[in-house]
Amino acid sequence: MNIQQLKYYTALCREKNFTEAGFVCGLTQSALSKQIQKLEKELDVTLIRRNTRMFELTEEGKILEKYAESTLKAHEDMLKKLHSVKEIRIGSMPVLSPYHISSLFTEFRKLHPDIQLTIVEHPADQILADIRSYDFLILRSLLMTDTRKYCFQTLCDDRPCAILYDSHPLAQKDSIWLRELKNETFIFPEKGSGGYEAFYQSCLLAGFEPNIQYNFPQANTVFSFVREKAGVAVHFTKVYQEFACNGIKMLPLKDEFHYPISLIYLKNRRLPESHKLFLRFIKERAVKLQDTF
Numbered sequence: 001m002n003i004q005q006l007k008y009y010t011a012l013c014r015e016k017n018f019t020e021a022g023f024v025c026g027l028t029q030s031a032l033s034k035q036i037q038k039l040e041k042e043l044d045v046t047l048i049r050r051n052t053r054m055f056e057l058t059e060e061g062k063i064l065e066k067y068a069e070s071t072l073k074a075h076e077d078m079l080k081k082l083h084s085v086k087e088i089r090i091g092s093m094p095v096l097s098p099y100h101i102s103s104l105f106t107e108f109r110k111l112h113p114d115i116q117l118t119i120v121e122h123p124a125d126q127i128l129a130d131i132r133s134y135d136f137l138i139l140r141s142l143l144m145t146d147t148r149k150y151c152f153q154t155l156c157d158d159r160p161c162a163i164l165y166d167s168h169p170l171a172q173k174d175s176i177w178l179r180e181l182k183n184e185t186f187i188f189p190e191k192g193s194g195g196y197e198a199f200y201q202s203c204l205l206a207g208f209e210p211n212i213q214y215n216f217p218q219a220n221t222v223f224s225f226v227r228e229k230a231g232v233a234v235h236f237t238k239v240y241q242e243f244a245c246n247g248i249k250m251l252p253l254k255d256e257f258h259y260p261i262s263l264i265y266l267k268n269r270r271l272p273e274s275h276k277l278f279l280r281f282i283k284e285r286a287v288k289l290q291d292t293f
Contacts, residue, residue, distance in 0.1 A: 091134035125192025
């Protein structure tokens with residue numbers, strides 16, 4: 001039994017005529033009759049007395065009519081509440097500042113002050129572990145393993161670069177291939193951060209497994225250890241520009257590695273109006289955001 005069947009049944013109870021009810025429901029008399037018979041078979045009861053010229057419900061039919069009406073009313077109320085939701089919960093890895101994504105949220109709030117944006121910023125693995133708590137995610141796309149279930153709206157793209165101490169033999173070059181660092185000791189972000197996974201994958205694509213000496217959650221800590229010649233790092237160009245310090249050198253990589261940051265949300269989910277507004281806004285602004293890189 002489903003909502004549509006209950007709608008057919010209540011229409012029939014209201015019209016008290018298969019032909020009239022079929023017209024209201026957009027069905028032929030025969031098709032409506034089959035739907036009612038299917039409902040009777042599923043419930044294992046007779047709903048309508050068919051041995052009379054008058055339309056007449058059985059006692060079971062009257063009980064179903066009462067509950068069908070209340071169920072449809074509850075269903076309608078539920079849809080209204082769902083579509084009046086004024087809170088949007090966003091789970092984001094720590095990329096809001098270096099990529100200027102926070103500016104999108106402040107602009108949206110100015111345009112729609114009645115909609116509450118709840119933004120939770122955690123390492124990527126924590127966001128994924130609590131994925132059902134959020135309406136939208138902001139993550140690097142490579143972290144989503146089941147891509148068939150989700151839609152991806154690219155917010156910005158960034159390429160990895162090499163971070164060397166300024167006296168490193170390769171530091172005077174304009175750019176390098178990542179494989180030129182295969183014999184180096186590396187300083188990486190923490191596992192689950194999103195950066196770790198991107199950089200590790202880049203090294204594998206370049207033909208080697210990185211020798212990782214240290215893992216740190218903060219980019220500025222990674223860069224400070226490079227400055228002290230504890231190793232080299234792979235990081236994102238925009239993040240380097242945000243947290244660069246004296247004593248280190250950034251070299252673009254000749255490799256074509258790309259790890260876009262996306263707004264991610266479930267496919268085939270009926271969105272409340274507030275969520276639709278937010279999504280339209282992001283799609284319009286995403287192009288401008290990408291133009292800044």
